[in-house]
Amino acid sequence: xxxxxxxxxxxxxxxxxxxxxxxxxxxxxxxxxxxxxxxxxxxxxxxxxxxxxxxxxxxxxxxxxxxxxxxxxxxxxxxxxxxxxxxxxxxxxxxxxxxxxxxxxxxxxxxxxxxxxxxxxxxxxxxxxxxxxxxxxxxxxxxxxxxxxxxxxxxxxxxxxxxxxxxxxxxxxxxxxxxxxxxxxxxxxxxxxxxxxxxxxxxxxxxxxxxxxxxxxxxxxxxxxxxxxxxxxxxxxxxxxxxxxxxxxxxxxxxxxxxxxxxxxxxxxxxxxxxxxxxxxxxxxxxxxxxxxxxxxxxxxxxxxxxxxxxxxxxxxxxxxxxxxxxxxxxxxxxxxxxxxxxxxxxxxxxxxxxxxxxxxxxxxxxxxxxxxxxxxxxxxxxxxxxxxxxxxxxxxxxxxxxxxxxxxxxxxxxxxxxxxxxxxxxxxxxxxxxxxxxxxxxxxxxxxxxxxxxxxxxxxxxxxxxxxxxxxxxxxxxxxxxxxxxxxxxxxxxxxxxxx
Ligand SMILES: NC(=O)C1=CN([C@@H]2O[C@H](COP(=O)(O)OP(=O)(O)OC[C@H]3O[C@@H](n4cnc5c(N)ncnc54)[C@H](O)[C@@H]3O)[C@@H](O)[C@H]2O)C=CC1
Ligand SMILES: O=c1[nH]c(=O)c2[nH+]cn([C@@H]3O[C@H](COP(=O)(O)O)[C@@H](O)[C@H]3O)c2[nH]1
Ligand SMILES: [K+]
Numbered sequence: 001x002x003x004x005x006x007x008x009x010x011x012x013x014x015x016x017x018x019x020x021x022x023x024x025x026x027x028x029x030x031x032x033x034x035x036x037x038x039x040x041x042x043x044x045x046x047x048x049x050x051x052x053x054x055x056x057x058x059x060x061x062x063x064x065x066x067x068x069x070x071x072x073x074x075x076x077x078x079x080x081x082x083x084x085x086x087x088x089x090x091x092x093x094x095x096x097x098x099x100x101x102x103x104x105x106x107x108x109x110x111x112x113x114x115x116x117x118x119x120x121x122x123x124x125x126x127x128x129x130x131x132x133x134x135x136x137x138x139x140x141x142x143x144x145x146x147x148x149x150x151x152x153x154x155x156x157x158x159x160x161x162x163x164x165x166x167x168x169x170x171x172x173x174x175x176x177x178x179x180x181x182x183x184x185x186x187x188x189x190x191x192x193x194x195x196x197x198x199x200x201x202x203x204x205x206x207x208x209x210x211x212x213x214x215x216x217x218x219x220x221x222x223x224x225x226x227x228x229x230x231x232x233x234x235x236x237x238x239x240x241x242x243x244x245x246x247x248x249x250x251x252x253x254x255x256x257x258x259x260x261x262x263x264x265x266x267x268x269x270x271x272x273x274x275x276x277x278x279x280x281x282x283x284x285x286x287x288x289x290x291x292x293x294x295x296x297x298x299x300x301x302x303x304x305x306x307x308x309x310x311x312x313x314x315x316x317x318x319x320x321x322x323x324x325x326x327x328x329x330x331x332x333x334x335x336x337x338x339x340x341x342x343x344x345x346x347x348x349x350x351x352x353x354x355x356x357x358x359x360x361x362x363x364x365x366x367x368x369x370x371x372x373x374x375x376x377x378x379x380x381x382x383x384x385x386x387x388x389x390x391x392x393x394x395x396x397x398x399x400x401x402x403x404x405x406x407x408x409x410x411x412x413x414x415x416x417x418x419x420x421x422x423x424x425x426x427x428x429x430x431x432x433x434x435x436x437x438x439x440x441x442x443x444x445x446x447x448x449x450x451x452x453x454x455x456x457x458x459x460x461x462x463x464x465x466x467x468x469x470x471x472x473x474x475x476x477x478x479x480x481x482x483x484x485x486x487x488x489x490x491x492x493x494x495x496x497x498x499x500x501x
Contacts (some may be wrong), residue, residue: 016478017460031464050077053466054380055377057358058081062081063080065096065099068234079236079257090253093250103185110163114162115163133145145167231254238273258277274306289306294338295341308354309356314329315328320430321432338355368469401439406434
């Protein structure tokens with residue numbers, strides 16, 4: 001006979017946190033959001049920790065290198081999406097590892113023999129008006145000059161004119177030498193009234209550009225997440241098919257942690273993948289697994305060697321897996337049961353396995369709720385897709401800006417070879433939708449606001465750290481009428497266009 005759960009499965013929306021005594025030192029400045037990513041033994045510390053408990057989803061529409069850089073600079077971590085070729089994914093990882101704050105790789109480059117028309121086209125394509133002239137037209141070729149808008153006048157221009165005739169030649173450029181510190185580069189920018197300083201190596205090859213306008217961006221990032229060589233941390237998704245080739249390539253590119261990306265982690269595909277990684281590399285390579293929604297799934301992946309475990313089947317904003325396959329569980333119920341299993345496992349074995357709550361976060365407070373329920377960090381897709389740094393197009397719909405956001409199980413994402421499951425194409429069905437999300441601006445401002453709100457909630461709960469919150473939180477179910485009580489009610493909201501009379 002089938003097994004029946006006694007309780008219905010519940011979502012984050014059905015719970016609230018109660019205030020605990022807030023002591024006077026429990027203020028936002030004193031709240032520590034550091035959290036473990038990978039498993040550790042009792043009395044030891046996790047080898048990989050986040051400064052804020054947020055990671056971005058393993059999705060084409062969310063986690064590329066620009067998202068990874070922005071998020072790591074603010075204390076969280078991205079897992080670069082796996083639904084692309086091994087080479088392309090490794091290249092993204094490598095870009096994050098090579099990132100140096102304030103030093104950009106030039107993305108608009110020409111050869112001296114190219115013409116003004118090429119410059120104009122390139123400017124249109126990239127949106128950048130500072131163009132490097134290198135011997136081979138690549139971003140790391142030998143630097144021969146620079147072109148900016150002030151070097152030519154479109155109205156009078158002869159489009160066939162060669163770049164070498166109007167560029168600012170190398171001997172007139174102020175340049176920085178390889179190894180220059182950002183502060184020194186900025187001093188040169190200011191001393192010579194430059195807009196851009198090229199940095200070159202001993203062979204005069206172009207390495208980076210340092211822009212005056214980026215100066216503001218170089219302000220301290222107190223949460224920045226980096227390794228012992230001051231390189232940003234980055235994660236990468238893997239699948240249960242091509243891991244013998246993908247994992248070595250990602251590690252070579254510098255990935256700090258891996259995570260198996262799947263809707264269903266309770267499979268022998270996953271235990272095989274984990275075994276292969278641990279047998280090949282031992283414990284030094286860290287890999288998360290999932291997704292699961294119950295104690296059985298947790299224990300299976302824990303025994304298989306997962307360094308962290310991801311919880312969530314079907315809660316995501318773009319997910320239709322529950323509708324399509326009838327598989328899933330309310331995210332709160334899933335997390336509560338898995339967290340209890342994790343705590344029991346810790347008591348029994350002395351090994352603490354961090355949990356990641358994946359999908360379904362709609363309000364900032366729900367992040368705190370997920371942490372209070374036992375998650376160590378949360379993975380979000382919709383949240384991050386809204387920002388400038390996500391890989392998707394920003395569009396105008398009506399009078400609003402939106403960004404594209406599509407599911408990994410949508411046809412759009414599946415136009416990628418791993419979805420050739422060998423079966424009849426006509427029998428395939430989508431497990432996610434293609435959508436838009438409201439555009440929200442830069443990651444930094446949004447994450448700062450979210451962190452501020454989370455700290456405020458934690459102050460009410462009298463918890464100065466995530467472990468303390470997990471210990472102390474008091475959580476209540478809410479009835480549907482108390483949800484109504486929680487919003488503005490029985491008043492006429494002013495923003496409802498009441499004109500003054
Ligand atoms: N968290 C969620 O609720 C959901 C997430 N998704 C996302 O969609 C994407 C695709 O997820 P899935 O379809 O679960 O991908 P998947 O690659 O894990 O599984 C696809 C299919 O391939 C099979 N399979 C896996 N490894 C195999 C191997 N080595 N040999 C033969 N067959 C194998 C699986 O059993 C499954 O039928 C992921 O990005 C996932 O995160 C999709 C649905 C729900
Ligand atoms: O049912 C699904 N079908 C899909 O095609 C799909 N693609 C992604 N995901 C999962 O959704 C998470 C992001 O959720 P949010 O947008 O709510 O943050 C992600 O982190 C994934 O766990 C999918 N789930
Ligand atoms: K399964």
